[in-house]
Amino acid sequence: MSKHILVVDDEARIREVLLYALQKEGYTVTAVADGRAAIEAAAPGKVDLVVLDVMLPELDGLEVCRRLRAGSRTPILFLSARADEVDRIVGLELGGDDYLTKPFSPRELVARVRALLRRAEAPPPAPAEARAAVLRHGPIEVDTDRHEARYLGQLVSLTATELGVLGALLERPGVVLSRGQLMQRAYRYDNLITERTIDTHVRRIRSKFRAVGGDPIATVHGVGYKVNGA
Numbered sequence: 001m002s003k004h005i006l007v008v009d010d011e012a013r014i015r016e017v018l019l020y021a022l023q024k025e026g027y028t029v030t031a032v033a034d035g036r037a038a039i040e041a042a043a044p045g046k047v048d049l050v051v052l053d054v055m056l057p058e059l060d061g062l063e064v065c066r067r068l069r070a071g072s073r074t075p076i077l078f079l080s081a082r083a084d085e086v087d088r089i090v091g092l093e094l095g096g097d098d099y100l101t102k103p104f105s106p107r108e109l110v111a112r113v114r115a116l117l118r119r120a121e122a123p124p125p126a127p128a129e130a131r132a133a134v135l136r137h138g139p140i141e142v143d144t145d146r147h148e149a150r151y152l153g154q155l156v157s158l159t160a161t162e163l164g165v166l167g168a169l170l171e172r173p174g175v176v177l178s179r180g181q182l183m184q185r186a187y188r189y190d191n192l193i194t195e196r197t198i199d200t201h202v203r204r205i206r207s208k209f210r211a212v213g214g215d216p217i218a219t220v221h222g223v224g225y226k227v228n229g230a
Helices: 012-024 035-041 061-069 085-093 106-121 160-171 179-186 195-210
Strands: 004-008 028-032 049-053 076-080 098-101 134-137 140-143 148-151 154-156 217-220 224-227
Touching: 004 012, 004 035, 012 028, 012 049, 012 106, 028 035, 035 061, 049 061, 049 106, 061 076, 061 085, 076 085, 076 106, 085 098, 085 195, 098 106, 106 160, 134 160, 140 160, 148 160, 160 179, 160 195, 160 224, 179 195, 179 224, 195 217
Parallel strands: 004 028, 004 049, 049 076, 076 098
Antiparallel strands: 134 140, 140 148, 148 154, 217 224
């Protein structure tokens, strides 16, 4: 079954480019021009991925992302003419999965869409010697079959990207993984992820767990990350 992608951009030319590039790859595509229409079109269960411009009329892309993340883990790929690092970090910290700066190559956009869809469908499996459907360390639990994370039994809503990062750490409790190692283990199907993106997703994971009284990840300065308490 064809994946359904929502394109949100107020520039007709950009929408046309995205429609052509994505439909050529076999995707079903819906395109809208403003934030309010995006909220309606991206209701849970309606689309498999959102390509979302940051600068939009009615509601900007950051606010659209915030509202979608309140009830959905649908992958979100931000588009923006703003290339500043702080803008990328804000978008990712609000729950975006990736960020592409305008002008962009349609081929690169399609590659990123493919990577996000693969990641959402199936988190990368653990190594054969440690493979398990449920990964646990103390009160922290990741169920890779159900795509769920829990702390003391309480559900913590993570995006597929965040689940991949936490799962990679839980596979090797006590081992410090560098950003490069996390990129290889959590994103083995995606060579477009950067080390800065890893830092942003780690902050998002920690923030969500702290909201329920936990903190699953420890920073080892100058080296990388490990599971907290290991």
